[in-house]
Amino acid sequence: MMCVMHTTKTICQLGIDLFLFISNHLRSRSNLAAENLFLRKQLALYQERGKKPGRIDTVEKLTLIGLSKLFYWKAALIVVQPQTLVRWHRMGFRFFWRWKSRPGRPSIPEDIRRLIQQMARENSLWGEERIANELLLKLGIRVSPRTVRKYMPKEPSRGPRSDQCWSTFLRNHAGAILACDFFVVVTVTFRTLYVFIILEHGSRRILHCNATSHPTSEWAMQQFRQAIPSDHRYRYVIHDRGRVFSKELDGFLENMELRVLRTPYRSPKANSICERAIGSMRRECLDHMIPLTENHLRRIFGKWVSYYNQSRPHSSLGPGIPEPTSWVPRSLNVVRHHLKEDKKVISRSVLNGLHHDYRLVPLAA
Numbered sequence: 001m002m003c004v005m006h007t008t009k010t011i012c013q014l015g016i017d018l019f020l021f022i023s024n025h026l027r028s029r030s031n032l033a034a035e036n037l038f039l040r041k042q043l044a045l046y047q048e049r050g051k052k053p054g055r056i057d058t059v060e061k062l063t064l065i066g067l068s069k070l071f072y073w074k075a076a077l078i079v080v081q082p083q084t085l086v087r088w089h090r091m092g093f094r095f096f097w098r099w100k101s102r103p104g105r106p107s108i109p110e111d112i113r114r115l116i117q118q119m120a121r122e123n124s125l126w127g128e129e130r131i132a133n134e135l136l137l138k139l140g141i142r143v144s145p146r147t148v149r150k151y152m153p154k155e156p157s158r159g160p161r162s163d164q165c166w167s168t169f170l171r172n173h174a175g176a177i178l179a180c181d182f183f184v185v186v187t188v189t190f191r192t193l194y195v196f197i198i199l200e201h202g203s204r205r206i207l208h209c210n211a212t213s214h215p216t217s218e219w220a221m222q223q224f225r226q227a228i229p230s231d232h233r234y235r236y237v238i239h240d241r242g243r244v245f246s247k248e249l250d251g252f253l254e255n256m257e258l259r260v261l262r263t264p265y266r267s268p269k270a271n272s273i274c275e276r277a278i279g280s281m282r283r284e285c286l287d288h289m290i291p292l293t294e295n296h297l298r299r300i301f302g303k304w305v306s307y308y309n310q311s312r313p314h315s316s317l318g319p320g321i322p323e324p325t326s327w328v329p330r331s332l333n334v335v336r337h338h339l340k341e342d343k344k345v346i347s348r349s350v351l352n353g354l355h356h357d358y359r360l361v362p363l364a365a
Contacts, residue, residue, distance in 0.1 A: 010058055062092070108337040112141065113151055115345060120152035122347070122356045125284050128152060133313035137321060139345060139360050142336045175202035176235040178228075178258070179274035182215060182242065183282075185297060188290045193297060196220065197281075198227045199274050200234075204314050205322035206277065209301050211294055217246045228256060236261050238271050280308070288354055300351070307350045311357045 107113075119131045126134075128148040135141040135148075180198045187193060194215040198208040208227030212219055228234065237253055238261045239245045250260045263270035285304045291297035309323040339345070340360070348357040 010062075014062060108143065108147060111339055112143065112337050115339075116143070116148055116151045118347075119356070119358070122353070125355075129315055130313065133315065133319035134358055136334065137313050137319060138358050139339070140334050141339065142334045176233065177201040177238065178207070178234050178236065179238040179271055181240065181271060181274045181278060182244065183278050185211070185286060185291060187294075187297070188292050193291070193294055195297070195301070196223055197274070197277065198223065199277050200322075201273055203322045204273070204277070204317060205309050206305050209305050211297050211301070213294065215244050217244055217249045220244055220249055221252050224253065224256070228258075232256075234258060238263065238274070240268075240271060241265060284355065285351065289351070303351055307355065307357065311350070312355075 115135075116131060119126065119134065123131075128145040131148050131152070132143055132145040135143050178198055178200060180196065182194050182196050185193045185195055191213065193211045193213055195209065195211045196215065197206055199206055208223055210223055235258065237258045240263050245262070253260055268275050281301075281304070285300065289300060291300060309321075310325045311321065313319045313321060342363055343360045344363050346359050346361055348359065349355075350357055
């Protein structure tokens with residue numbers, strides 16, 4: 001606020017000096033010569049007493065620099081040294097050049113800014129990369145995550161650090177690998193439920209998700225029967241060394257022509273993709289809801305897994321969507337920072353507003 005007031009005051013004072021200069025230019029030459037001599041006499045008295053002049057402000061500096069272009073100023077300069085006036089001029093040129101070559105890209109259109117702010121406001125769990133992927137994949141608007149970051153709060157990245165050996169292995173075999181794991185959920189009555197998920201590495205798609213209060217090997221076998229068809233293309237299954245994954249279960253998987261890869265003890269990174277999916281399930285769903293019963297938990301997972309597989313952008317896919325539905329276009333005519341004129345954006349609530357799904361639809365005729 002103070003900077004704006006100071007700038008306004010400087011501009012007003014420069015305008016007054018410019019008006020006085022023009023009015024003096026219209027006066028007669030003899031009148032100006034007499035006034036000039038009168039002022040020089042007073043300045044000589046001021047110089048004779050040897051008093052130190054007051055501090056010169058920005059307006060006076062600019063005025064002196066401007067007047068120095070019209071006559072030989074070195075003989076008339078008294079209050080400061082000639083080198084000082086030259087330094088002022090160089091400072092003014094640096095300020096002018098800094099203003100002329102100011103860095104930065106032009107601002108994106110107002111409607112795109114409002115849309116980014118809407119997404120950040122409606123989805124407090126999303127980061128700049130997630131919003132940029134949502135705009136790119138579903139709305140056909142290419143906006144850099146750095147540009148998105150300007151209009152939303154900054155949050156540190158919470159993604160795990162990948163291991164190069166496992167990442168190389170997974171890239172070479174992702175399409176043929178399944179991963180599974182259990183995690184715990186506590187209901188409103190403090191009842192402990194065990195959630196079992198089966199994940200496909202290649203597409204990051206959750207094949208199966210179910211919950212039980214008494215996990216056993218027989219129950220886990222039934223989940224594999226429901227999730228994996230008889231004519232499957234998978235070769236490997238990754239799981240930890242929990243008691244549920246018994247020798248009978250491993251033998252059952254081998255009969256399904258699946259090779260079991262057991263992770264080392266206390267090494268969750270060996271099953272990192274499944275652990276990341278569980279982390280996303282907790283951060284984006286369970287950390288914000290309290291399941292009432294086992295059936296309530298299944299209904300919650302039914303809605304969230306459908307959103308996770310069919311609508312949620314995944315950065316690890318390029319970005320991409322594991323199982324895109326018909327309304328998600330396979331290819332978009334991507335433009336930068338503009339909405340298509342014949343389209344509009346609609347928002348669909350997921351889990352009663354915990355997340356939102358954005359789509360492009362034609363404008364009504």
